[in-house]
Amino acid sequence: MARDVVENDGPTRRDYVKYGGALAVGGAFAGCSDLLGSEQGTANSGQESYTVTMSPVGTVEFDEVPRSIFTRLSHHAGMAFALGRGDDVNALNGPEYYHATWNQFTPRLPGVSLDWSNLYPSWQTSKEKLYDLDSDVHLADPASVVQLEKWSMDDVDEVSEQIAPWFGNSLSARHQEPIDEWDGDYEYYGLWEQFEKVAQVFREEERYEALANIHADVIGTIEDGLPPEVERPSVVLLTAADVEKKIWAYTTGNPGFLTSHIRPLRPHDAFGGSLESGSNVDFEALLEADPDVILFLSGMQPDVSMTELRATLASHPIASEISAVENGRVFPQGARYQGPILNLFQLEMSAKQFYPEQFGEWPISDGGPYPEIPADEQLFDRQEVADIINGAF
Structure with a gap:
């Protein structure tokens, strides 16, 4: 049975000031009872074995730091x-696709490279x-795996x-519910909350802290610069193999990482909560929602x-009337199942x-790769992030 927990996208810069950095090493996470009561991570340094706790797997004991890493989803x-362990990943959902995705961003990180192109495609993985x-270690959700055909709790x-x-x-x-076959409770985590838990698995708490501090600073910069609510745009996320034939639309305010x-x-959801995320829409529905940004x-x-x-949308008699198309505000995105970087x-x-x-x-x-942004317009320092990934921080 799932239990809704208010998802936190990660500590803000103000949180770091308020708690003196305590949030970076364990605290206000789904399922934690107090800010400093984590039994995981650094407290186990120097011990031969150590434990890390996260829903839905519970408390897991590790005799040593895992080397080879199975993953199913790209987050x-x-x-x-x-955490500097990208080369140790041996499986990934859609390896060629996500290899291409991540490598639209790595060119902006000096000295960072990644090759996932030949990994085992693990979306429909088998026990064999x-x-x-x-x-x-299997960095995968067993409550999700048990949904696959031919998989059981056993x-x-x-x-x-x-x-x-x-x-x-x-x-x-x-914040999906696990299927009935899943035997156990389920709690929800923000991306950076879960990242801290994974960092503890690899005894990389310092790397996590360094990146979480950068993330908190980015969030703080955004919070400080947000315009009044009335000036914020309405937004929709779309994907399509052929935008003139079939479009999927995703809402922007739903909970989850x-x-x-x-x-x-804090943009406005163009569909005002009336659309189920992942629904098929046509140009008429988009024009009725009339997003400021696509x-x-x-x-x-x-x-x-x-x-x-953009040219296809601008030449279509209906799509061309959508505000985002008229005003040239149709932009690319990378991946929803995103990791911290x-x-x-x-x-x-x-x-x-x-x-x-x-x-x-x-x-x-x-489109890609990620464009060069003037240093004074960057929200975070690329070299600093690259150094953390490479272990030179």
Whole structure:
């Protein structure tokens, strides 16, 4: 049974001032009873074994730091990447796609590289394949895996006991309920809350702290620069293989880490909560909603032309009347299942796409890679982030 927990997108700069940095190493997370009562992480330094606790897996004991890493969804792979462990990932949902996605951003991080192109595609993973991979940890949500065909609770337990533990949380993406077959409670985490737990698994609390501090500063900068509510745009996220044939629309205010780069900017949902996220819409419905900003998911992909997309919309008799199209505010996005590093970039890009007067204009381009932003208009220091990933901080 799922238990709704108010999701926190991560400590703000004000939180760091208020608590003296305590939030960076354990506290106000879903399921925690007090700010400083975490039994995990640094407190176990120097011990031969250590434990980390997170829903839905509970308390997991590790005899040593895991080396080979199985992931199913890219937010977990992105966490490994942020901790300098990207090359240890052996599986990923859509490896070629997410290899391309992450590598639209890595060119802006000096000395950082990543190759996920030949990993095992793990969306419909099998128990037998997990035996073959023989990973040291499965950064995947067992409550999500048990939804797959041919998986049972017994299979989930067997993998944990015979191969390596599960340690992941995916239903926090949109605060979905686990299926009835899942035997246990479920709690929801923000992206950075979960990232701290994963950092504890790899004994990388210092890396987490360093990145969380940057994230808190970005959130603080955004909060300080937000215009009054009446001046904030209405926004919709779209994706489509062919925008003239079939469009999926995603709401921007729903809870979960899929919108953790948008909610802090507090735009208006173009559909006003009337649309179920992931619904099919047509140009008539978009014109009725009339968003000020259209965000196009996958727009950063190397094989997607934002120039052609904008031209298609502008030449269509109905789509051309949408405010976002009329005013040239159709922008690319990267990934919703984002890890911490993409989250930093996407907070910056969304801030510029929504509020150019406050945060500087987003450069109009044909898509990826992430454009060069003048140093005085960057919301975070690229070299500092690269140093943390590379362990040189």
